[in-house]
Amino acid sequence: MEVVFNKDLKDDTLTAALTEMKPQVLVVRSTKVTKEHIDSNPSLQLVVRAGAGTDTIDVAYCAQKGIYVANCPAKNANAVSELTVGMMIMIDRRMAEGCQMLHEGKWHKSMFAKCKGLKGRTVGVIGFGAIAKLVCKAARAMEMNVLVCTRTHHEGDEEKYGMRYCSQEELLAQSDIVSMHCPNTAQTKGMVNAEFLGMMKADAMLLNTSRGSVIDDEALLAKLESCPDFWYGTDVFNGEPSAGQADWSNPIAQHKRCYGTHHCGASTAQAESAIGEEALRVIKKFATCGEIDAGNCVNMAPADLKGLKKMSVRYTSKIGVLSKIFECLSMHNVNVNEMQNLVFKDRMAAVANMSVKADETDMAELANQLKGIENVIDVVA
DSSP: OOOOOTTTOHHHHHHHHHHHHHOOOEEEEOOBOOOOHTTOOOTEEEESSSSSSSBOHHHHHHTTTTTTEEETTTHHHHHHHHHHHHHHHHHHHTTHHHHHHHHHTTHHHHHHTTTOTTTTTTEEESSSSSSHHHHHHHHHHHOOEEEEEOOOOOHHHHHHHHHHEHHHHHHHHHOEEEOOOOOOOOTTTTTTTTHHTTSOOOOEEEOOSSSSBBBHHHHHHHHOOOOOOOOEEEETTTTTTTSSSOOOOTTTTTTTTEEOOOTTTOSHHHHHHHHHHHHHHHHHHHHHOOOOOTBBSSOOOOOOOOOOEEEEEEOOTTTTHHHHHHHHHHHHHHHEEEEEEOOOOGGGGEEEEEEEOOOSOOOHHHHHHHHTSEEEEEEEE
8 A cells, every 4th residue: 555644734735635646545633524625535435533533524424425434443542541530630639739839849738638539439420432431440449439321321331340320410419520421422512511510519520531522611610610629620622722732721721720631631652553553454454355344434324224125136146137136126216225245155146135225116026027037046025
């Protein structure tokens, strides 16, 4: 494979590069991939997000164009979970302030001797993907209690991870620490609003290493101002710079009870290597087999057989037979939604297994017509 690496491509320069080089595969980290970028290169077949979140890619438009979008899920989970737990400890022990005082030549042991400690306290985890599971594991190792609020409950997980599923209302009311681990979607945008924050304890800690968009900044600032014992730790901000280095000010980032990092939760050497290896694996499999694993592809339609009918056509594997089968289906206004064509040993025969949309079609009559095609052996419909 020929590889062109240019980390500075974005916006118009990315459009120009796609137009000129016409790559079949585009790999991005946090670069935005828009409709204009996709339209600039008709040769594009696959966009790989070297990370987990794909909110910077127009996934829906890629689906319209038949372009795969793949990610590398869970490969940075350890890095982000480590930062989350690190923030939990740093805020509880106020380590950053203590370090700053030492740099300033000040000693204030009595100020930092009043920290609560974490053992026996309750952590509420919202979302329960790979990162959240690791945070749960670390919290349990520190003998903390863990509550989990997530849409999908899996039998046996409570025993496996030592946590308890509960409603969001119960989690917010009981948790000393609330940790956000949800994706950026229309449903999660601004979910940490005044109502959400009002249900939390006045002396609680809120951690967000997911996306800045889940936070209503105005509501959070109001909570920080009204509750002098409320703390916020985050790696992500609304309106954060897209550049690696910039002058930037933000009222939350600069608040005295906010411990912030520079959207670097997934940025460790270990995570970078793991993501790179996974991106390479995805690309090599696509190049050799034309396939993307279900765990990586984010824009394939889910398996849904509602309203579809199954059909299997067994035929002699000769040129033109499959095209005549599709011609017959077309004449009956039958659309093939999914198909798997399997070839038998010695490649003399094959079977086309199809899921078809055939609202008003007489399937028995269609099957008889398909059987009449030369070299069609049998039809099951």
